[in-house]
Amino acid sequence: MHDELLQFKLLKFWTLVDLPRDKWAIGTKWVFRNKKDERGIVVKNKARLVAQGHTQEEGIDYDEVFTLVARIEAIRLFLAYASFKDFVVYQMDVKSAFHYAKIEEEVYVCQPPGFEDPNFSYKVYKVEKALYGLHQAPRAWYETLSTYLLDNGFHRGQIDKTLFIKRQEDELVQVYVDDIIFGSTKKELSTEFEKLMHDKFQMSSMGELSFFLGLQVQQKSDGIFISQDKYVAEILKKFDFATIKTTSTLIEPNKALIKDEEAEDVDVHLYKSMIGSLMYLTTSRMDITFVVCACARFQVTPKTSHLHAVKRIFRYLKGQPKLGLWYPIDSPFDLEAFSNSDYAGASLDRKSTTGGCQFLGKRLISWQCKRKTIIANSTTEAEYVAAVIYYRQVLWIQNQMLDYWFNFMNTKIYIDNESTIYSVKNTVFHTKTKHIEIRHHFIRDTYEKKLI
Numbered sequence: 001m002h003d004e005l006l007q008f009k010l011l012k013f014w015t016l017v018d019l020p021r022d023k024w025a026i027g028t029k030w031v032f033r034n035k036k037d038e039r040g041i042v043v044k045n046k047a048r049l050v051a052q053g054h055t056q057e058e059g060i061d062y063d064e065v066f067t068l069v070a071r072i073e074a075i076r077l078f079l080a081y082a083s084f085k086d087f088v089v090y091q092m093d094v095k096s097a098f099h100y101a102k103i104e105e106e107v108y109v110c111q112p113p114g115f116e117d118p119n120f121s122y123k124v125y126k127v128e129k130a131l132y133g134l135h136q137a138p139r140a141w142y143e144t145l146s147t148y149l150l151d152n153g154f155h156r157g158q159i160d161k162t163l164f165i166k167r168q169e170d171e172l173v174q175v176y177v178d179d180i181i182f183g184s185t186k187k188e189l190s191t192e193f194e195k196l197m198h199d200k201f202q203m204s205s206m207g208e209l210s211f212f213l214g215l216q217v218q219q220k221s222d223g224i225f226i227s228q229d230k231y232v233a234e235i236l237k238k239f240d241f242a243t244i245k246t247t248s249t250l251i252e253p254n255k256a257l258i259k260d261e262e263a264e265d266v267d268v269h270l271y272k273s274m275i276g277s278l279m280y281l282t283t284s285r286m287d288i289t290f291v292v293c294a295c296a297r298f299q300v301t302p303k304t305s306h307l308h309a310v311k312r313i314f315r316y317l318k319g320q321p322k323l324g325l326w327y328p329i330d331s332p333f334d335l336e337a338f339s340n341s342d343y344a345g346a347s348l349d350r351k352s353t354t355g356g357c358q359f360l361g362k363r364l365i366s367w368q369c370k371r372k373t374i375i376a377n378s379t380t381e382a383e384y385v386a387a388v389i390y391y392r393q394v395l396w397i398q399n400q401m402l403d404y405w406f407n408f409m410n411t412k413i414y415i416d417n418e419s420t421i422y423s424v425k426n427t428v429f430h431t432k433t434k435h436i437e438i439r440h441h442f443i444r445d446t447y448e449k450k451l452i
Contacts, residue, residue, distance in 0.1 A: 001030065001047045005115060011099055014125040016117065025108045025124040027052040037211065040230065049112050051133035062105055067139040070162040070176045072283055073366040074400065078174050079217065080363040081404055082183050083224045083327035089183040089209040090190055095202040097178030101130040101140035138177065145175060148200055157403040159396065165403060181209050215284060227324030228284045232317050235277045239314065246319030247312060250291040257294055263303035271302040274310050284324050288313060290355070290369045331361035335401070335408040337394045339415050341386035343379045351375055352382040356390030358397055366393055383417035388443045391452060398451070410450045
């Protein structure tokens with residue numbers, strides 16, 4: 001706690017003043033955390049002073065609060081690029097990152113609990129820089145960091161604004177709030193970037209990237225492996241499934257999930273907690289995505305049959321805890337996509353379920369599984385709409401890869417329905433396909449422009 005307040009003093013963080021008559025002070029509190037590494041071992045005990053930002057009022061205490069954070073697909077794409085170029089990715093953490101960011105608004109906070117000045121207990125602090133808990137703090141930090149990088153020769157990505165690049169030197173930086181991952185084809189460039197950051201901020205150099213956003217990253221001589229087996233062990237322990245029997249399949253075959261209104265209700269909070277834990281696991285586990293999403297549809301009124309299905313997923317994870325994504329070095333770097341859909345497969349409402357995935361060579365970058373909001377009138381319509389949905393993701397990857405100096409024009413999308421393929425290529429729009437909504441026909445234009 002003393003270290004935290006000492007840093008405030010060194011950074012000239014705030015000034016002790018009388019509270020103006022037309023202003024009010026925001027409360028403060030201490031937050032205590034144990035920081036752990038990827039093995040779950042406590043490496044630091046941390047005390048942080050935060051503002052009680054829930055008392056702030058929009059338009060008075062803050063204006064714009066939106067800030068950019070990296071998409072998880074962008075992180076996977078960054079690691080895929082690193083595996084292809086065969087360079088090491090490093091990680092840095094900014095100590096109390098928000099404290100370096102200046103705020104424009106006039107903000108006053110109460111004196112820290114336990115550290116009130118006995119001679120001026122009635123006074124408050126006028127905050128000059130961003131305090132954790134303030135709504136505008138993340139935005140202010142992003143502006144501070146991006147300005148510093150841009151002033152030092154970096155360029156911001158055209159699509160992903162959390163990606164900063166030195167084009168002439170092949171140096172890349174990806175930012176996620178106060179965590180920074182970076183790498184370069186030349187080791188000395190990474191060393192120079194590390195020094196550059198130390199010149200401006202107090203940084204913790206964490207060495208080679210091994211644990212990021214809950215993802216375990218193993219950088220090997222022949223590729224990069226991404227997994228979440230530590231997280232799997234945590235949720236198995238959390239829900240008391242550490243000693244359960246395993247199963248080889250995620251769901252019982254030929255047994256669709258239905259509303260099952262006659263069955264007994266189960267604890268809604270427990271069910272939602274289990275689903276939420278599994279949804280986070282889909283960051284690296286494509287194999288459970290479909291079943292988890294199917295179970296998530298019954299969160300409002302879950303029944304015993306639904307809870308049984310969720311428990312079966314945990315039993316499967318118990319038997320397969322270490323599966324993950326493998327990005328080999330020796331794989332080519334061509335963008336390919338796959339799209340598929342069933343026809344009226346949902347027994348509840350006869351809507352179709354679509355699935356898609358995108359690869360850079362043998363590196364799986366992103367995947368999707370979604371039930372459509374409309375009812376398809378034919379297999380062609382179901383497959384056509386699915387192709388459109390997943391082409392949007394391909395379009396994002398195409399534009400994103402331009403920042404990595406790759407032009408993926410004429411990307412291959414694999415569809416296993418011939419009538420859909422002919423509908424995309426055929427310029428004549430005949431009566432039997434008019435039921436496909438007009439808004440889905442931009443995919444034909446993209447085909448004619450040789451984008452796919």
